[in-house]
Amino acid sequence: DGGITQSPKYLFRKEGQNVTLSCEQNLNHDAMYWYRQDPGQGLRLIYYSQIVNDFQKGDIAEGYSVSREKKESFPLTVTSAQKNPTAFYLCATRERYEQYFGPGTRLTVT
Amino acid sequence: AQSVTQLDSHVSVSEGTPVLLRCNYSSSYSPSLFWYVQHPNKGLQLLLKYTSAATLVKGINGFEAEFKKSETSFHLTKPSAHMSDAAEYFCVVSDIPGGYQKVTFGTGTKLQVIP
Numbered sequence: 001d002g003g004i005t006q007s008p009k010y011l012f013r014k015e016g017q018n019v020t021l022s023c024e025q026n027l028n029h030d031a032m033y034w035y036r037q038d039p040g041q042g043l044r045l046i047y048y049s050q051i052v053n054d055f056q057k058g059d060i061a062e063g064y065s066v067s068r069e070k071k072e073s074f075p076l077t078v079t080s081a082q083k084n085p086t087a088f089y090l091c092a093t094r095e096r097y098e099q100y101f102g103p104g105t106r107l108t109v110t
Numbered sequence: 111a112q113s114v115t116q117l118d119s120h121v122s123v124s125e126g127t128p129v130l131l132r133c134n135y136s137s138s139y140s141p142s143l144f145w146y147v148q149h150p151n152k153g154l155q156l157l158l159k160y161t162s163a164a165t166l167v168k169g170i171n172g173f174e175a176e177f178k179k180s181e182t183s184f185h186l187t188k189p190s191a192h193m194s195d196a197a198e199y200f201c202v203v204s205d206i207p208g209g210y211q212k213v214t215f216g217t218g219t220k221l222q223v224i225p
Contacts, residue, residue, distance in 0.1 A: 004153075031211070040119070042200060042215040043154075090153060094211065097142040097161055097204055101153035 003027040004102035006091050011107045013085075021076045021105045023091030031094040032074040036060060036087045037104075043090065049074055078107065085109045112137050114203050116216035124224045129173075129188040131219045133201035136182060143184045144202040145175055148218075154200065160184065171195070196223045 003026040013019045025032065030051050035043040045058030049068040063082025068074055078085045086109050091102040117132040135143060142161045146154040158169025165177040171194075175186045184201060201216040 006153075009151075033213075035215075040217060042217040044215075045213070088151075092154075097211070098144070098156065098159060099202075099213065101146075101155070103153045104151065106151065 004091060004093060004100060006089075006102040006105050009103065009105060011105055013107070013109050015109055016080045017109075018077055018079050019085075019107065019109075021078065021089055021091075021107065023074045023076065023102060024072055025074075025091075025093050025102075026072065027093055027095070027100060028071070029093035029095050029100070030071070032068070033092040033094065033099065034058075034064075034066065034074070034076045035090045035092065037090060038087050046076065046089075078109075112141070112203055112205060112212055112214050114201050114214050114216040116199075116201050116219050118219050119217065120220045120222065122222040122224060123191045125193055126190050129186070129191045129195065129221065131186040131199050131201075131221065133184045133186065133216060134182055135184060135201070135203045137203055137205050139205040141203045141205045143175075143177060144204065145169065145173070145184075145186045146200045146202060148198045148200065150197075157186070157199075191221075191223045193223050193225065196221055 005024045007022045033048045034046040047066045049055040065077045090104045092099045113136045115134045144159045145157040148154045158167045160177045168174045173188045198218045198220045204213045
């Protein structure tokens with residue numbers, strides 16, 4: 001899992017509540033990514049950030065928001081507009097061609 | 111266009127026998143290719159990577175993969191499976207059209223190792 005911390009490991013929320021997932025890195029990498037993982041679908045890109053104060057939507061950004069105020073931090077907010085938020089969320093950084101992944105947060109919304 | 115196809119969603123082998131996990135890709139550029147492994151409820155760990163150097167790439171835990179441009183394949187192999195190899199494996203293609211890295215993950219292959 002390298003120098004990437006995701007907390008908490010498991011998160012439970014009621015439907016209709018916003019929830020923020022934490023991602024912190026000490027690898028000094030500029031680029032950071034959020035992925036969602038569902039069984040049988042591989043990883044799908046939610047948002048990415050190439051540099052501080054800049055971020056771009058990925059393939060499935062609807063219902064999610066991010067911020068990148070510091071190089072070390074890239075929090076993801078899952079809003080009540082996300083129709084199927086229950087999933088495993090992975091944060092990653094990139095150096096050149098290689099991505100480094102955090103341990104993930106499993107979010108369950110009931 | 112960029113895509114990755116992992117040809118088997120599940121592979122089952124006996125302990126001590128060879129492992130073959132198949133991956134085909136397409137890319138309009140000169141891609142980098144990766145294999146990652148994921149154990150349950152964990153993040154992804156890099157097994158090996160191809161970035162336009164040697165076509166036969168050796169990785170951790172005895173895994174290796176061969177980049178075959180003519181076949182657009184990057185299959186993952188290991189001569190002898192261990193119980194600890196049971197996990198899900200992802201093939202990944204990456205290129206940089208227009209200066210921004212695009213990364214596409216395969217849908218994963220679950221490897222079962224039978225004692």
